[in-house]
Amino acid sequence: MSDIGWLxxxxxxxxxxxxxxxxxxxxxxxxxxxxxFIGFHTSFQLLKKGNRVIGIDNVNDYYDPQxxxxxxxxxxxxxxxxxxxDLVDFKSLESVFKSHEIEVVCNLAAQAGVRYSISNxxxxxxxxxxxFLNILELARQFRVSNFVYASSSSVYGKNKKQPFSVEDRVDxxxxxxxxxxxANELIAHSYSHLYDLPTTGLRFFTVYGPWGRxxxxxxxxxxxxxxxxxxxxxxxxxMKRDFTYIDDIVKGVLACLDHPQAYEVLNIGNHRSEDxxxxxxxxxxxxxxxxxxxxxPMQAGDVAETYADIERIQKLYGFEPSTSIEExxxxxxxxxxxxxxx
Numbered sequence: 001m002s003d004i005g006w007l008x009x010x011x012x013x014x015x016x017x018x019x020x021x022x023x024x025x026x027x028x029x030x031x032x033x034x035x036x037f038i039g040f041h042t043s044f045q046l047l048k049k050g051n052r053v054i055g056i057d058n059v060n061d062y063y064d065p066q067x068x069x070x071x072x073x074x075x076x077x078x079x080x081x082x083x084x085x086d087l088v089d090f091k092s093l094e095s096v097f098k099s100h101e102i103e104v105v106c107n108l109a110a111q112a113g114v115r116y117s118i119s120n121x122x123x124x125x126x127x128x129x130x131x132f133l134n135i136l137e138l139a140r141q142f143r144v145s146n147f148v149y150a151s152s153s154s155v156y157g158k159n160k161k162q163p164f165s166v167e168d169r170v171d172x173x174x175x176x177x178x179x180x181x182x183a184n185e186l187i188a189h190s191y192s193h194l195y196d197l198p199t200t201g202l203r204f205f206t207v208y209g210p211w212g213r214x215x216x217x218x219x220x221x222x223x224x225x226x227x228x229x230x231x232x233x234x235x236x237x238x239m240k241r242d243f244t245y246i247d248d249i250v251k252g253v254l255a256c257l258d259h260p261q262a263y264e265v266l267n268i269g270n271h272r273s274e275d276x277x278x279x280x281x282x283x284x285x286x287x288x289x290x291x292x293x294x295x296x297p298m299q300a301g302d303v304a305e306t307y308a309d310i311e312r313i314q315k316l317y318g319f320e321p322s323t324s325i326e327e328x329x330x331x332x333x334x335x336x337x338x339x340x341x342x
Contacts, residue, residue, distance in 0.1 A: 026079075028052040029257065030102045030144075032087060032135060033109030034075070035059050035068035037213045038150065038204070041250050042106060043075055046257075052079045054100050056093070057109065058086040062116070063214045070339075071211055087131025090138075097142045104257055105139045107132070107149040110180075113215060114154055114301045117177040128180035133187060140195050146260035148253065151185055151201040153242070153269065153306050154178035162273070163242075163307040166203070166265055175301035185265050198260035202253065205269030205308045209246030209328060210335035217241075217276075218329065221283050221291065222336055230292040231280070237295055239276035240305040242269040245323035245331075255317035269308025270321045282325055286333045 029046050033039035034055030043053045055075065059068050072082060081100065085092045087109055096102075111117075111127040132149070139147045156164045157173040173179040181203075188199040208218045224231045233239075252268045284290050298304070313319040336342065 026051055027103050028054065028101055029104045029106055030054045031106045031108065032056045035072050036108060037211060038207060038249060039108040040071040040211055041246050042108065042253050045250050045254060047075065047077060047079055054096060054102060055080060055082040056085045056096065059084055087134055088126050090134045093134055093138055097138050102142060102144055104146045105135065105144050106257055107135050110150060114175045114177050115299060117175050118301055121176050124176050124180050129183060132184050136187065136191055140191060140197050146257060147197055147199045148256045149184060149188065149201055151203045151265065152178065152181040153203050153205045155182045155203060162305065163309040164267065165309040166267055166312050189263055192263035199263055200256045200261050201265040202256065203267045204249065205242040205244050205306055207244050207246055207249050209332055212332060218332055221280060222333060225287055225289055225291045226342055230294040233293045233295050234302065235298040235304055237277050238304060240273045241276065242273050242306045242308045243279065243325050244270040244321060245328035248321035248323050252313060252319045255319065266313040267308040267310050268313055269310055271308055271310045273305060273307035274325055279325060282329050286330045
């Protein structure tokens with residue numbers, strides 16, 4: 001991480017990032033996980049609207065750090081300040097808050113991945129619990145106006161009722177990752193109650209799109225099919241997912257950032273549960289190449305189906321996802337081919 005350093009990134013913004021600051025009142029947002037998938041896209045749109053973004057990310061090696069560094073390159077401009085800081089390092093975090101008048105916190109940093117949590121539990125204890133408490137406590141101390149954070153659809157665990165509703169009880173997580181996300185919601189509730197700190201937790205449903213995570217299904221399938229390698233299809237293909245395109249996700253995140261709520265937990269998904277086999281069909285059609293499908297049993301910690309009830313976020317913000325997988329998958333594949341020169 002020394003090649004990134006503590007710095008104010010100041011170079012010309014990318015051609016496709018057109019600023020119109022006179023149209024907006026500039027605000028200062030702290031985005032943790034700014035080198036991550038959702039954090040990058042959220043930071044990009046906040047900058048595009050003429051805001052100042054303070055980015056934090058430890059740029060770890062959970063997946064290829066070069067992809068994270070390339071995302072950061074896309075964010076470089078006069079309104080973006082980046083710190084390669086870990087959420088568990090309270091003193092470094094505190095120095096960031098002291099250096100900037102942060103108005104809104106968007107906490108998207110976390111140790112991600114359901115299956116990784118089975119073999120690496122303490123990474124989740126440090127980042128998702130200790131790190132979450134650190135950033136929440138600093139948000140309280142420095143009296144930010146809003147705190148929005150990433151939860152996950154994985155909190156629904158063994159719930160059987162479809163679609164998943166924020167009114168459902170979520171007392172049976174089936175992975176440590178899910179348990180840490182539920183814990184985040186509870187910790188946030190206590191801070192909202194005790195300190196009148198507005199908090200909103202966002203239960204993301206299977207986010208995909210350009211600059212996506214290499215450990216996610218679309219990325220893995222695309223890479224394997226192009227390489228002529230078999231793809232792993234778990235639960236013998238009997239899987240359904242509420243695949244949500246990144247642009248739709250970011251619209252929801254921005255709405256939450258700009259409209260504080262005393263305490264909310266919201267589903268943010270496409271409100272459409274797709275068969276995994278159909279998802280793969282669409283990828284094959286886009287690539288013009290058939291996959292060799294290797295059917296396997298269900299993985300530990302996984303669920304057969306996710307499906308988001310988005311009534312609450314629709315009511316609060318008029319959130320309406322508009323991107324089908326038939327539209328979103330080709331956009332990802334276009335990016336993948338360009339980025340990896342395939």
